[in-house]
Amino acid sequence: MPRFEQIEQFIEVYNAGNITKAAEKLFVTQQSVSHSLKRLEEDIGRKLFVRTVSGVRPTPEGERFYSTFCPIVLSYRDALGNYTAGSQEDILVLAVTPAVIRNLTPNVLFDFFRDDRSVLLDLKALKDDAFDSFVREDPGRFGLVTIPNRILNGKFEYTVLKPEPMSLLVCNDNPLSKEPYVSMAVLKDEHFLSITGCRYYLEAINNATEAYGFSVTPFFESDDVEVLFDLVEYGTGVMLCRDALFEEAQPKNCTLVPFKEHEFDVCTAFVYRDYDLLPEIAKKYMGVLMKLVGSG
Numbered sequence: 001m002p003r004f005e006q007i008e009q010f011i012e013v014y015n016a017g018n019i020t021k022a023a024e025k026l027f028v029t030q031q032s033v034s035h036s037l038k039r040l041e042e043d044i045g046r047k048l049f050v051r052t053v054s055g056v057r058p059t060p061e062g063e064r065f066y067s068t069f070c071p072i073v074l075s076y077r078d079a080l081g082n083y084t085a086g087s088q089e090d091i092l093v094l095a096v097t098p099a100v101i102r103n104l105t106p107n108v109l110f111d112f113f114r115d116d117r118s119v120l121l122d123l124k125a126l127k128d129d130a131f132d133s134f135v136r137e138d139p140g141r142f143g144l145v146t147i148p149n150r151i152l153n154g155k156f157e158y159t160v161l162k163p164e165p166m167s168l169l170v171c172n173d174n175p176l177s178k179e180p181y182v183s184m185a186v187l188k189d190e191h192f193l194s195i196t197g198c199r200y201y202l203e204a205i206n207n208a209t210e211a212y213g214f215s216v217t218p219f220f221e222s223d224d225v226e227v228l229f230d231l232v233e234y235g236t237g238v239m240l241c242r243d244a245l246f247e248e249a250q251p252k253n254c255t256l257v258p259f260k261e262h263e264f265d266v267c268t269a270f271v272y273r274d275y276d277l278l279p280e281i282a283k284k285y286m287g288v289l290m291k292l293v294g295s296g
Contacts, residue, residue, distance in 0.1 A: 001043065002040050002043045002044060004076075005036070006036050006037075006039060006040040006043075007040070007069050007072075007073060008026075008073055009022065009026060009033050009036045009037065009040075010036075010037060010040055010048065010065065010066070010069070011066065011069065011070055011073050012025055012026055012033075013033065013037065013049065013056060014058055014062065014066045014070075016055070017054070017055045017056060017057070018054070018055035018056065018223055018224060019033050019034055019037070019055070019056060019224065019226075020222075020223045020224040020225060020226075021055075021223050023101070023102075024098050024101050024125050024223075025125065029101070029102055029105075029248075030102065030224070030225055030226065031248060031249065034226075037049065044065075046059075046061045046065075047059050047061060047062075048061060048062035048065055049062055053227075055224065090118060090119045090120070090281065091119070091120045091121075091122050092119055092120070092121055092122065092279070092281055092282060092285060093122045093124060093141065094121060094122070094123055094124070094142065094143065094144060094282075094285075095123075095124045095126050095131050095134045095135060095141065095142070095143035095144070096123055096124065096125055096126070096131075096143065096144045096145070097125075097126065097127070097128060097131050097143075097144075097145045097146060097147075097198075097200075098125060098127070098195065098197065098198070098223075099145070099146035099147075099195075099198065100144050100145060100146050100268060101125060102225070102245065103146050103162075103164075103242070103244070103245075103268055104144075104162075104268065104293070108289065108292055108293060109121070109123065109289075111288075111292065112284075112285050112288045112289070119281055121285075126143075127196075127197030127198075127199075128197055128198060128199040128200050129197075129199060131143055131145060135156065135271055135272065135273065136273060138273075139272075139273040139274045139277040139278075140277055140278060140279060140282075141272070141273075142270055142271065142272040142278055142282055142286075143270070143271050143272070144161070144268065144269070144270055144271075145200070145268070145269060145271055146164075146242075146266055146267070146268045147200045147204075147266060147267065147268075147269065148166065148200060148201060148204035148264060148265070148266050149163070149265045149266060149267055150204050150207055150208065150264075151200060151203055151204045151207060152267065152269060152271075155271070156271035156272065156273070157271065157272055157273065157274065157275055158269040158270060158271045158272075159269060159270045159275075159286060159290070160267050160268075160269045161267070161268045161269055161270060161289060161290060161293055162267060162268040162293050163265060163266075163267040164242055164243065164244060164265070164266050164267065164268070165242075165243050165258065165264075165265055165266075166240055166241070166242055166243075166259070166264040166265060166266045167240075167241060167242075167243055167246070167256045167257055167258045167259060167264070168182050168187075168238055168239075168240060168241070168256070168257045168258075168259065168264075169229075169232050169238060169239050169240070169241040169246065169251070169254055169255075169256055169257075170232065170238045170254065170255055170257060171232055171233060171234070171235040171238075171253060171254060171255075172253050172254065172255055173235055173253075174235065174238070174255075176238075176257055177255035177257065179257055180258075181257065181258050181259060181260045182257045182258070182259060182260065183259070183260040183263065184205070184208040184209050184212065184259070184263060184264075185209075185212045187209070187216070187238070188209075188212070188214045190216075190237065190238045191219035191220075191236065191237035191238065192205070192216050192217075192218050192219055192237060192238060192239065192240075193218065193219060193220050193221070193222075193228045193231055193232065193236070193237040193238065193239040194218040194220075194221050194228075194239060194240070195221065195222065195223065195225065195228065196221045196222060196223045197223075201240055202216070202218065204264065205240070208263060208264070219236075219237050220236070220237065225245075225249070226249075229249060229251035229254065230251075232251065232254050233251060233252055233253045233254055240264065241256060242266065243256060268293075270286050270289075
């Protein structure tokens with residue numbers, strides 16, 4: 001029997017035409033949505049989507065499923081919105097980048113609010129440029145971003161939540177896959193693949209390659225991480241990849257090569273204009289997540 005959560009995720013994928021975009025809106029991982037859709041199709045015994053170059057396209061059965069269940073999901077959301085609007089709860093607004101949504105599980109982000117029912121969390125998923133503007137517009141705002149260490153210092157005031165290594169994902173046929181580590185100095189002729197809107201990573205790449213006399217422009221961008229993994233597997237290009245994401249997805253025919261001397265470590269961090277001007281509930285939330293996730 002299909003669960004309501006599966007139906008909600010189907011509706012979001014149908015509307016977005018893309019699993020990764022739907023996952024970002026739902027604040028879950030792309031792998032989670034893919035698994036949910038697969039289970040839904042198994043439960044009803046019908047194929048609902050076919051994969052395309054740019055995303056997914058509904059089958060005729062998918063169209064019928066959407067027309068049947070979309071009004072039910074919309075009615076549920078309207079009822080929930082009306083109920084919430086009539087409550088006396090405060091709302092804590094937190095900006096996040098797509099990389100954070102892939103990096104932290106939803107239960108970590110929301111656990112704090114299960115204990116304090118007087119506050120609701122409003123997550124705003126923003127691309128890097130919009131994220132910058134949102135945080136800088138108001139000293140009472142804060143955000144959570146996964147960003148290369150080399151460009152974090154000086155961009156915002158920040159509190160590190162979780163440091164992680166970043167490596168280079170290459171096809172097994174690429175000679176770099178046999179190296180113990182890689183330096184940006186040897187990547188001048190490589191085709192870089194990147195997630196759409198992740199400007200921070202491109203900025204960090206070019207900061208690193210400037211010393212070697214070249215800069216890079218993404219050869220191809222996509223919102224769908226699986227598409228990027230497929231292109232690496234086929235030898236189309238290389239991409240920056242967190243070690244944890246590689247372990248979770250385990251793309252085939254690919255190798256993760258570390259950067260020399262941690263040249264591309266990243267961290268997930270809270271950022272803000274002025275810590276002293278943040279609401280007390282924001283500071284409390286940051287403290288709780290620091291304990292849950294740890295900074296070491």
